[in-house]
Amino acid sequence: xxxxxxxxxxxxxxxxxxxxxxxxxxxxxxxxxxxxxxxxxxxxxxxxxxxxxxxxxxxxxxxxxxxxxxxxxxxxxxxxxxxxxxxxxxxxxxxxxxxxxxxxxxxxxxxxxxxxxxxxxxxxxxxxxxxxxxxxxxxxxxxxxxxxxxxxxxxxxxxxxxxxxxxxxxxxxxxxxxxxxxxxxxxxxxxxxxxxxxxxxxxxxxxxxxxxxxxxxxx
Amino acid sequence: xxxxxxxxxxxxxxxxxxxxxxxxxxxxxxxxxxxxxxxxxxxxxxxxxxxxxxxxxxxxxxxxxxxxxxxxxxxxxxxxxxxxxxxxxxxxxxxxxxxxxxxxxxxxxxxxxxxxxxxxxxxxxxxxxxxxxxxxxxxxxxxxxxxxxxxxxxxxxxxxxxxxxxxxxxxxxxxxxxxxxxxxxxxxxxxxxxxxxxxxxxxxxxxxxxxxxxxxxxxxxxxxxxxxxxxxxxxxxxxxx
Numbered sequence: 001x002x003x004x005x006x007x008x009x010x011x012x013x014x015x016x017x018x019x020x021x022x023x024x025x026x027x028x029x030x031x032x033x034x035x036x037x038x039x040x041x042x043x044x045x046x047x048x049x050x051x052x053x054x055x056x057x058x059x060x061x062x063x064x065x066x067x068x069x070x071x072x073x074x075x076x077x078x079x080x081x082x083x084x085x086x087x088x089x090x091x092x093x094x095x096x097x098x099x100x101x102x103x104x105x106x107x108x109x110x111x112x113x114x115x116x117x118x119x120x121x122x123x124x125x126x127x128x129x130x131x132x133x134x135x136x137x138x139x140x141x142x143x144x145x146x147x148x149x150x151x152x153x154x155x156x157x158x159x160x161x162x163x164x165x166x167x168x169x170x171x172x173x174x175x176x177x178x179x180x181x182x183x184x185x186x187x188x189x190x191x192x193x194x195x196x197x198x199x200x201x202x203x204x205x206x207x208x209x210x211x212x213x214x215x216x217x218x219x
Numbered sequence: 220x221x222x223x224x225x226x227x228x229x230x231x232x233x234x235x236x237x238x239x240x241x242x243x244x245x246x247x248x249x250x251x252x253x254x255x256x257x258x259x260x261x262x263x264x265x266x267x268x269x270x271x272x273x274x275x276x277x278x279x280x281x282x283x284x285x286x287x288x289x290x291x292x293x294x295x296x297x298x299x300x301x302x303x304x305x306x307x308x309x310x311x312x313x314x315x316x317x318x319x320x321x322x323x324x325x326x327x328x329x330x331x332x333x334x335x336x337x338x339x340x341x342x343x344x345x346x347x348x349x350x351x352x353x354x355x356x357x358x359x360x361x362x363x364x365x366x367x368x369x370x371x372x373x374x375x376x377x378x379x380x381x382x383x384x385x386x387x388x389x390x391x392x393x394x395x396x397x398x399x400x401x402x403x404x405x406x407x408x409x410x411x412x413x414x415x416x417x418x419x420x421x422x423x424x425x426x427x428x429x430x431x432x433x434x435x436x437x438x439x440x441x442x443x444x445x446x447x448x449x450x451x452x453x454x455x456x457x458x459x460x
Contacts, residue, residue, distance in 0.1 A: 145373060149366050154356040163353060166346040167373060170380035173338075201380065208376050212369045215290050219365050 002085050006093025010068065014097075019071075024064040024105050031056045032112060049120040050179040053113055054172050057106055057139070062161040065101065065143040068094045069151035078151075087217040088210060095144050095209075102140040106132065123185030131178035131191075134198040138171045138205060145209040148216045171201050226427050233421040237266030240417075252414045264322045265418055270425035271315040275343060277429065278308025282350075283375035286368035296441055298364035301371065302354075303436030307429060309347040316340050339381035346374045360444075 014020055035052055044052075072078040081090055110132065114120050122128045146164045153159060174197045181191045188195075242252045242262065252262070285301035288294075319340065320330040331337060353370055357363040 149353070149370055152357075152362065152366055153353060154358065159352060159356055163349045163370065166342050166349055167377055169342055169345075170377055197380065201377070204376050205373075208373055212290075212372060215365055216369055219362050 002089045003092035003096065006081075006085065006090060007096045010093065010097045013071075014067075020064040020067040020101065023067075024060060024101070025108075027060045027063040028056070028105070028109055028112065031059050032109075032116060036116065044117075044119060046119045046121070046183055047180055049113075049117045050183055051176050052117075053109075053120065053179060054176050056109055056113065058165075058168065058172060059161075060105060060109065061102060061139055061143055062164060064105070065098055065140075066147040066150050066160045068097055068144065069147045073151045082217065087214045090217065091144070091148075091210065091213045094148075095140065098144045098147075099137065099140040102136050102143075106136050106139075120183070122182050124182045124187070127186065127188060127191055128179065128182035130188075131175060131182065131195065131198065134195065134202060135171060135175040135178070138198060138202045139168065141202060141205040141209060142167050142171065145205070145213065145216075148213060152216060152219050167205075171198065174198050174201070222427070223431075226424060226431070229420060229424040230428065233266060233417060233424050236417050237263055237421065240413075261322060261326045264318060266421045268315060268318040268322060269418070270422050271311045271318060272340065273422060274311040274425055274429045275308055275315050275340070277426070278304045278311060278433075279343065279346075279375065279378065281433070282308060282371050286371040286375075289364055289368045290372075293361075295360060295364060295444070296437075298360075298368070299440040299444070300433075300437045301368065303433050303440055305347060305350060305371075306436060307432055309344070309351070311429075312340065312344050312347055316344060335381075339378075342381050343378065346378070350374065 035056065069078075072081060085093075114122070143164060146160065146167060149163065150160050174194050178191060178194050178198070181194070240252055281304040282301045285297045285304065289297040289301065316337075319337065323332065323334075323337070324330050327334075350367060350370060354363055354367045357366060
């Protein structure tokens with residue numbers, strides 16, 4: 001599989017420089033400590049912790065997920081990639097890399113978060129797990145295709161969150177809602193509409209990404 | 220020419236009728252509007268606010284359609300068309316947001332309360348903003364057209380989540396929300412015949428106005444590009460000031 005080979009190449013070059021991993025790890029610590037400092041000794045409500053959880057996830061993903069494509073442009077290797085692989089293969093490889101990155105990053109955030117915030121108690125853990133996995137998948141899909149757009153545009157750093165936010169908002173709003181459900185111990189039966197929205201979102205974004213990636217990549 | 224005069228008269232009639240016709244308990248005369256519980260005198264905004272919101276969506280749809288067209292044919296005229304549509308779209312989007320906020324001040328007591336409708340129009344505003352930010356960051360014409368087309372399509376497929384799903388699952392204040400017991404979905408028409416008539420006339424009038432403005436917009440963009448290409452910019456130093 002060529003996309004697996006591409007994924008391995010990305011993994012190797014990432015492990016060599018550890019740019020994205022370091023940036024993400026530092027960003028997690030920075031965002032969490034900013035939130036902790038700004039809260040101070042206040043007791044924050046349960047619903048607020050659910051929302052802040054996704055704030056941390058959003059900003060952390062915005063700091064490191066654009067690397068997959070931006071690094072290719074910076075090294076000038078995107079033309080070589082165009083020669084050796086079909087666009088969909090390239091996209092699959094990059095998507096796989098970002099998926100792994102998002103899952104690793106968000107698991108760390110979730111563990112740290114539940115350790116640091118006492119109000120963050122999950123009464124329905126299974127629901128949280130399902131919504132967390134679906135949300136991560138959607139996050140990885142959307143951020144990968146936006147990263148591809150960004151890598152071809154001029155201003156790379158600042159534009160990424162600007163472009164991603166409106167696209168990610170349906171996912172984030174629904175995920176916040178699902179996290180609140182999980183914290184309140186709501187059953188799957190009540191939450192099925194929100195879960196269906198997240199599944200729809202994942203499918204739609206994945207389809208659109210594969211359809212449109214050709215145009216971005218050949219530009 | 221005739222249809223321009225017709226449009227002028229239509230919009231004049233809609234503005235006068237929409238503002239001046241009275242709202243009464245039991246409408247008898249042809250010019251009287253019914254009293255809708257929960258909306259009262261504020262109901263009149265429907266003649267101006269709904270068309271702007273409608274045009275925001277139409278403009279967004281056209282941006283996406285011409286983006287698809289551009290990606291298929293790679294004709295820069297299509298890019299000009301989608302650009303002109305988005306330019307008008309952001310204007311109508313701001314108008315819809317502002318008129319909605321002003322109305323909300325009188326109807327709900329505050330300018331902004333994160334009602335699902337307000338959220339969705341705000342997200343549309345963000346999408347337009349991001350789209351223009353993306354365009355302004357790219358120098359080359361073809362690249363700009365391709366990337367902004369791709370982004371417009373991606374944004375377009377996520378918008379139904381806001382416009383059609385969110386307002387129906389979140390509890391909202393806006394007339395037509397899922398839990399609205401007072402006015403009911405406005406589309407189920409508690410309006411009487413003449414109110415409906417003026418509402419639809421207003422919708423038609425604003426839509427024609429939009430298409431007229433859009434035609435002028437994209438033609439001027441195409442002509443400007445042609446002129447720029449002919450001049451090949453010998454006056455660069457003159458533009459510095």
